[in-house]
Amino acid sequence: MATDNGGDSIRIAVASGKGGTGKTLIATNLAAMTDGSLLVDLDVEEPNCHIFTNATSESEEPAHRPVPKVDDDLCTLCGRCAEVCEFHAIVVLPKRVMVFDELCHGCGACTMLCPDGAIEEKDHLMGAVIRAKGGILNLLYGRLKVGEVSAPSLIRRVKKALPPDTVTIIDCPPGTACTAVESIRGSDICVLVTEPTPFGLHDLKLALNVTRKLNIPTMVFVNKEGLPGPDIRKFCESVDMPIAGTLPLDRRIAEIYSKGGLISSLPEYAGVFSELRDRILKEVSR
Amino acid sequence: MKEIVVISGKGGTGKTTFLGYLATVMKDKVLADCDVDAPNLHLMLKPKIVQSERFIGSKIATIDDTKCSGCGWCIPACRFDAIQSTGNPCLGRIKIDADACEGCSLCARICDNGAIDMKDRYVGDWFVSDTSCGTMVHALLEPGAENSGKLVAIVKQKARMVAMDQGLQLILVDGPPGVGCPVISSLSGASIAVIVTEPTSSGLNDLERVLDLLHGFKVGAAIIVNRCDINVGAADSIERMAMERGVDFLGKIPYDDILAEEMAKGNVVDDRLNCPAIDAMRQCWERLSALLEEL
Numbered sequence: 001m002a003t004d005n006g007g008d009s010i011r012i013a014v015a016s017g018k019g020g021t022g023k024t025l026i027a028t029n030l031a032a033m034t035d036g037s038l039l040v041d042l043d044v045e046e047p048n049c050h051i052f053t054n055a056t057s058e059s060e061e062p063a064h065r066p067v068p069k070v071d072d073d074l075c076t077l078c079g080r081c082a083e084v085c086e087f088h089a090i091v092v093l094p095k096r097v098m099v100f101d102e103l104c105h106g107c108g109a110c111t112m113l114c115p116d117g118a119i120e121e122k123d124h125l126m127g128a129v130i131r132a133k134g135g136i137l138n139l140l141y142g143r144l145k146v147g148e149v150s151a152p153s154l155i156r157r158v159k160k161a162l163p164p165d166t167v168t169i170i171d172c173p174p175g176t177a178c179t180a181v182e183s184i185r186g187s188d189i190c191v192l193v194t195e196p197t198p199f200g201l202h203d204l205k206l207a208l209n210v211t212r213k214l215n216i217p218t219m220v221f222v223n224k225e226g227l228p229g230p231d232i233r234k235f236c237e238s239v240d241m242p243i244a245g246t247l248p249l250d251r252r253i254a255e256i257y258s259k260g261g262l263i264s265s266l267p268e269y270a271g272v273f274s275e276l277r278d279r280i281l282k283e284v285s286r
Numbered sequence: 287m288k289e290i291v292v293i294s295g296k297g298g299t300g301k302t303t304f305l306g307y308l309a310t311v312m313k314d315k316v317l318a319d320c321d322v323d324a325p326n327l328h329l330m331l332k333p334k335i336v337q338s339e340r341f342i343g344s345k346i347a348t349i350d351d352t353k354c355s356g357c358g359w360c361i362p363a364c365r366f367d368a369i370q371s372t373g374n375p376c377l378g379r380i381k382i383d384a385d386a387c388e389g390c391s392l393c394a395r396i397c398d399n400g401a402i403d404m405k406d407r408y409v410g411d412w413f414v415s416d417t418s419c420g421t422m423v424h425a426l427l428e429p430g431a432e433n434s435g436k437l438v439a440i441v442k443q444k445a446r447m448v449a450m451d452q453g454l455q456l457i458l459v460d461g462p463p464g465v466g467c468p469v470i471s472s473l474s475g476a477s478i479a480v481i482v483t484e485p486t487s488s489g490l491n492d493l494e495r496v497l498d499l500l501h502g503f504k505v506g507a508a509i510i511v512n513r514c515d516i517n518v519g520a521a522d523s524i525e526r527m528a529m530e531r532g533v534d535f536l537g538k539i540p541y542d543d544i545l546a547e548e549m550a551k552g553n554v555v556d557d558r559l560n561c562p563a564i565d566a567m568r569q570c571w572e573r574l575s576a577l578l579e580e581l
Contacts, residue, residue, distance in 0.1 A: 020298010045464035107390030229550035
């Protein structure tokens with residue numbers, strides 16, 4: 001188990017390269033089949049897990065990131081702040097300093113290095129950290145304010161709120177960029193959800209590069225099996241990647257999902273998720 | 287010059303499928319795949335790369351163990367938790383987590399021993415390629431790299447240059463999923479955004495956020511509902527929502543086994559394919575084409 005998680009916590013990341021392969025479907029149903037688990041939605045740009053929880057209430061905490069605020073009385077317009085800002089978020093004009101909050105990464109360099117102590121930090125709202133309660137799933141998630149670019153910061157914020165001694169199932173954003181990495185990092189195991197299409201296979205390979213780089217044990221879940229595309233099982237065998245589970249191409253799954261329902265309540269699919277849970281826990285305890 | 291950006295909010299709704307169809311029916315355009323961390327358009331169009339360039343996106347902190355005194359001053363200063371103490375002097379006292387480093391250079395600036403250097407960071411490649419549907423500009427981000435927004439900006443800028451060189455007036459952009467940094471970057475300069483969504487609770491939830499984003503950036507939107515028969519009620523609510531929000535509605539595409547099979551085989555889907563989904567896409571394109579005339 002990852003050393004930075006502490007206690008008996010287990011972190012399971014559910015990710016994929018390609019979007020729409022069934023990450024949220026797998027994460028929500030796996031959480032429903034895992035007693036005492038916490039579902040965490042880190043797809044902060046487009047969070048959807050809350051749709052499946054039937055929660056009766058949500059508690060919302062605003063999430064801010066620090067951005068510089070220049071005190072015009074103390075500022076001598078020396079230009080040091082603009083010089084040290086690697087993100088071009090500060091422009092020094094002849095009579096004042098302009099800060100572009102949306103470009104700021106909140107690194108604190110300008111504040112720390114201003115020779116006149118003229119820069120303080122103020123809070124810039126980037127989104128919210130939300131807990132959904134009273135439903136069939138215990139959920140924690142982040143929701144990025146629309147128009148904000150600081151998704152990785154918000155993901156870090158939600159991760160700081162993860163409780164110890166809990167099995168957490170993390171629904172990650174699609175892709176292989178910084179948001180996906182930030183979501184997967186620190187997990188004990190990653191389940192990559194894919195589909196038997198050239199797109200699914202291509203993006204699975206990209207996602208495998210990410211989990212390899214992060215050195216996280218990885219399993220593959222094949223959704224929509226039955227499509228006449230590439231053989232994902234054969235690929236997994238060739239790279240020695242275990243299959244965590246499969247779901248067939250079944251219109252009923254899409255219909256239940258479309259209404260915000262869980263398929264683990266269907267007798268024919270409950271076993272898929274209990275077996276998935278057991279395989280993951282066995283892999284983690286190795 | 288006009289730029290059509292196809293986005294979806296939610297991933298996997300059929301963005302690239304529709305864009306692949308558009309690529310075959312639209313004439314005189316340049317293609318740009320702005321989904322730089324999981325690009326897929328090339329799998330359909332099988333481009334022949336004619337130009338390939340490395341992209342240096344940012345900087346990365348590197349530590350010189352021979353100069354580091356192990357004072358640890360840089361550790362709390364890093365807002366990205368990218369600097370850690372190794373706890374083992376044999377390994378060097380301090381280590382930098384390359385995946386977490388955002389390249390702000392603060393550590394290098396405050397290190398009293400000059401032990402931290404900022405090096406150029408290669409984060410991916412971009413390409414100009416020939417395809418049967420015209421020139422395509424695309425890219426591939428290194429796994430887990432920052433700066434996907436910057437790489438998107440480069441792809442778009444290059445696509446505009448290619449269009450000018452070839453005397454073309456249209457750029458067709460495959461956008462990334464989500465509403466974050468790379469999406470915002472792909473929308474810069476857009477004449478219209480075509481949103482491909484699906485009639486699911488998730489699709490609807492994500493669509494609303496995308497519409498809010500487009501409203502904020504003052505980019506006009508047009509909606510397509512893919513796999514509309516999975517949930518007819520939800521598909522109708524999306525059409526109603528489009529009307530209420532004053533957004534153009536281009537049409538509905540049914541779930542179609544023939545199309546799904548062609549896509550699974552990685553084939554280009556065009557008008558030669560005789561199936562209900564292609565008929566629906568043709569109607570969507572006709573409406574879009576009329577909208578473009580008005581822009």
